[in-house]
Amino acid sequence: MGHKPRKEMIAETRAKLVAAARHAFGSVGYAEASMDDFTASAGLTRGALYHHFGDKKGLLQAVIAEIDAEMLARLKIVSARADTLWQGFVDECTAYIEMALEPEIQRIVLRDGPAVLGDPSQWPSQNECIRSMSENLQKLRDEGTIVAVDPEAAARVVSGASLHAAQWIANSDDPEATSKKAVKAFNLLLEGLLKQGRRIGRPQAPAEMDKSPA
Amino acid sequence: MGHKPRKEMIAETRAKLVAAARHAFGSVGYAEASMDDFTASAGLTRGALYHHFGDKKGLLQAVIAEIDAEMLARLKIVSARADTLWQGFVDECTAYIEMALEPEIQRIVLRDGPAVLGDPSQWPSQNECIRSMSENLQKLRDEGTIVAVDPEAAARVVSGASLHAAQWIANSDDPEATSKKAVKAFNLLLEGLLKQGRRIGRPQAPAEMDKSPA
DNA sequence: AGTTTGACATACGCTCCGTATGTCATTATT
């Protein structure tokens, strides 16, 4: 039985390192994660890490890139199966909030990432989720659903809002109740983007997710 | 010539440590700031630091509390001199964005703080700015200007939006242009909170800051 | 005056990171 080809072994090593780091970063945080420890847990040493990723930051970048790609894929699925563009956009935002509730994403991508690598808007992965959101907003603008606004600008403030909503929910004593309040407030903000008259009347009671404008 | 009373000397020492740490954290970041270095720059040693603040995190907390207090004071001034509650709220948000552009605030409070101390919503200083914003929103709701929404929820998503707007602006190649786009998008979101009909008609051209509803 | 308290400095050990070097298998060369 032949050994696996070289390329595969290398890819496997990289994958093992990324997986081990992802677990360590996600559970104890970047600063507390010992390189000796988590490389050992992958059956390797720091030698491999420095060889493949240059340094600890480089590995964090790789981990974030991986998570970011997964997030993007999930978001695409969500927005693709909506009936209208607006509904897809709203659904995508909601999904974004839900993803930001996951501890791994919150810790690695949303907290340690910016602290270690600087502002996400400068990342090479360019926060793919923002791009996706921008594209949707661009279409909504062309379609005439939302007012004239810079798509990227809107995408950034919206993602900021959803991100904080998620963090608030995640750290809340009663995530269920908090989630309802946060999502409602968030949806109100989103409606600020809609053109005059497209906004539907809202009952005072906790409303269902708004149906998209025809 | 008498030496200063004991209490004053101690307070002075604490202040010197906080000031030195604030400068170090703000310029090179929390992780890169050497305790030996910045305590020495204050004419002290780590002994004083551990005595007064327990550890490096404790000092970061003190620094953030100080900055937070300053931010709150500035925001109160801004909102106090507005003609209407809504205008005050909008002004306060704008001021929040502008403050978030300051490197020291951005780095210490918005990036390193959450990474080291966890989610700001759990901080003892409780993010005083959020509280202030919540109070304003509560009044706006009582007044009937905005729709029924949980004030804290709205405050959190709004601060998240403004924060990301600020980071985007701060790291932009052309802060002037980016600022215009970001603030416009942000103001649109804010209008989502207004009651039906209170929303003013918006021209397509980059609008001035909206005048408050009567 | 003697005792106690507490504000700070000094000293020590430990962990962790980055680099420099070594080793062995795979690939390229002739």
Place this chain on the structure above:
DNA sequence: AATAATGACATACGGAGCGTATGTCAAACT
């Protein structure tokens, strides 16, 4: 096919930084 060269890792070493344990000295107390 034999040798050279590359590259994927492991090992070894040095340095920095942090936390703690201990020491010192002045101020407050009795």
